[in-house]
Amino acid sequence: MATMTTQKVPFVFIDEHEVERLLDKRDLLVAMETAFGHFSEGPSGGVVQPVRTMVPVQDHGGFLASMPGYSQKGQALATKLVTLYPNNGKKGLPTHNGYVFVFDPSTGIIKAVVDAESVTAIRTAMASAVASKHLANPKSKVLALLGAGVQAESHYDALRILFDFEQIRIWSRGSERAEKLARKLGPKAKAFSSVQETVQGADIICTVTLATSPVLMKDWVKPGAHINAVGATRPTWQEIDPELMRHVVLYADTRDACNKESGDIIISKAQIFAEIGEVINKTKPAQWQETTLFKSVGMALEDVVATNLVYEKFKLEKSKM
Ligand SMILES: NC(=O)c1ccc[n+]([C@@H]2O[C@H](COP(=O)([O-])OP(=O)(O)OC[C@H]3O[C@@H](n4cnc5c(N)ncnc54)[C@H](O)[C@@H]3O)[C@@H](O)[C@H]2O)c1
Numbered sequence: 001m002a003t004m005t006t007q008k009v010p011f012v013f014i015d016e017h018e019v020e021r022l023l024d025k026r027d028l029l030v031a032m033e034t035a036f037g038h039f040s041e042g043p044s045g046g047v048v049q050p051v052r053t054m055v056p057v058q059d060h061g062g063f064l065a066s067m068p069g070y071s072q073k074g075q076a077l078a079t080k081l082v083t084l085y086p087n088n089g090k091k092g093l094p095t096h097n098g099y100v101f102v103f104d105p106s107t108g109i110i111k112a113v114v115d116a117e118s119v120t121a122i123r124t125a126m127a128s129a130v131a132s133k134h135l136a137n138p139k140s141k142v143l144a145l146l147g148a149g150v151q152a153e154s155h156y157d158a159l160r161i162l163f164d165f166e167q168i169r170i171w172s173r174g175s176e177r178a179e180k181l182a183r184k185l186g187p188k189a190k191a192f193s194s195v196q197e198t199v200q201g202a203d204i205i206c207t208v209t210l211a212t213s214p215v216l217m218k219d220w221v222k223p224g225a226h227i228n229a230v231g232a233t234r235p236t237w238q239e240i241d242p243e244l245m246r247h248v249v250l251y252a253d254t255r256d257a258c259n260k261e262s263g264d265i266i267i268s269k270a271q272i273f274a275e276i277g278e279v280i281n282k283t284k285p286a287q288w289q290e291t292t293l294f295k296s297v298g299m300a301l302e303d304v305v306a307t308n309l310v311y312e313k314f315k316l317e318k319s320k321m
C-alpha cells in the first residue's frame with residue numbers, strides 16, 4: 001500500500017433536517033440565478049454538466065439518475081445519485097431517494113454526503129422561482145398547484161418569497177392529498193376537484209405531478225399566465241397538452257436535457273425559445289406579458305449550488321463552536 005503523506009479528513013453527513021435548517025432560501029435564489037447565467041454563457045461560464053445518465057430499472061418501474069456537475073466560478077463540485085420510483089407513492093414511500101456527494105474541487109477529496117430528497121425538493125422549487133421572477137407577472141395573485149406532493153409544497157414555499165398570493169389552489173389526482181396540503185398551507189389555500197377549475201384565471205401554474213399523459217389543457221390557461229412544468233421528465237411522459245406547448249413562449253432549464261428527456265417537448269415538437277440563463281444574461285428577452293412556460297427537467301448544477309451553500313454554512317457554524 002502506498003504511504004500517505006497527509007491524513008484524509010473524514011466527510012460529514014448532512015441529513016434532511018440539517019439541509020432544511022442550513023439552506024437559506026433567499027441565498028439560494030441569488031446563487032441559483034447567478035449559476036444559471038454562468039451555465040448559459042457557454043465555456044466562459046465555467047460550468048461542466050453533462051446530460052445525466054438515467055438507468056431504467058424496468059422490472060420495478062424505477063430509474064436511477066447519476067448527475068455530476070462542476071461550477072468553476074463557484075468552486076463547487078458534486079454529484080447526485082437519485083432514484084425515481086413513481087409507484088413508491090402507493091406504498092407510502094418517498095418517490096425520490098438519494099444522496100449528493102460533495103467534493104473539494106482542488107483535491108477531489110469528498111467533503112460531505114448530503115440527503116438528496118430535501119435538496120431536490122428545495123432546489124427544484126427555487127429553479128421555478130427564478131424562472132417565475134423573470135417570466136411571470138410581478139403582480140401575480142393566484143397560484144395553482146397541480147399535484148400535492150413534495151414539490152407542490154416546496155413550490156409554494158419558494159414562490160411566496162417573490163409573490164404576494166391571495167389564493168393558492170391545489171388539485172391532486174387523489175383529492176385527499178390536495179385537501180391535506182390546503183389545510184397545511186393555511187386559509188388562502190383551497191383544494192379543487194377539477195384541473196380546469198383550479199387553473200382558471202390563475203397567474204402562475206405549477207405542474208408537479210407524476211402524470212404520464214397531459215393534465216393541463218390549452219383552453220383552460222389564462223392568456224399571459226406563467227407555467228412552471230416540472231414533472232414528466234421522461235421522453236414518453238407528458239403533463240401538458242401538446243397544443244399548449246406549441247402555443248406558449250417556451251423556456252427551458254437546459255436545451256440539451258429538455259430536448260432529450262422532456263416528453264412534453266419531444267412529442268409536441270415545440271421549440272425552445274431560450275434557456276432561463278439566457279434571459280438572466282439578457283441575451284434573450286423575458287416575454288412575461290405573453291403566456292410563458294418554463295420546462296424544467298432538473299440540473300446537476302442546482303444540486304452543486306445548493307449543497308455548496310449547505311456545506312459552507314455547516315463549516316461556518318463548526319468554526320464558531
Ligand atoms: N424538474 C425537476 O428538477 C424535478 C425535480 C424533482 C422532481 N421532479 C418531478 O416533479 C414531479 C413531482 O415530484 P414530487 O417529488 O412532488 O412527487 P410526489 O410523489 O411527492 O408527488 C407526486 C404527485 O403527483 C400525483 N400523481 C401521481 N400520479 C399521477 C398521475 N398519473 N396523474 C396525476 N397526478 C399524479 C400524486 O398524487 C402527487 O400529488 C415528478 O414528476 C418528479 O419526477 C422534477
Ligand SMILES: O=C(O)[C@@H]1CCCCN1
Nearest residue numbers: 082084120233297298299
Ligand atoms: O433533477 C432531479 O433531481 C430529478 C431526478 C429524478 C427525475 C426528475 N428530476
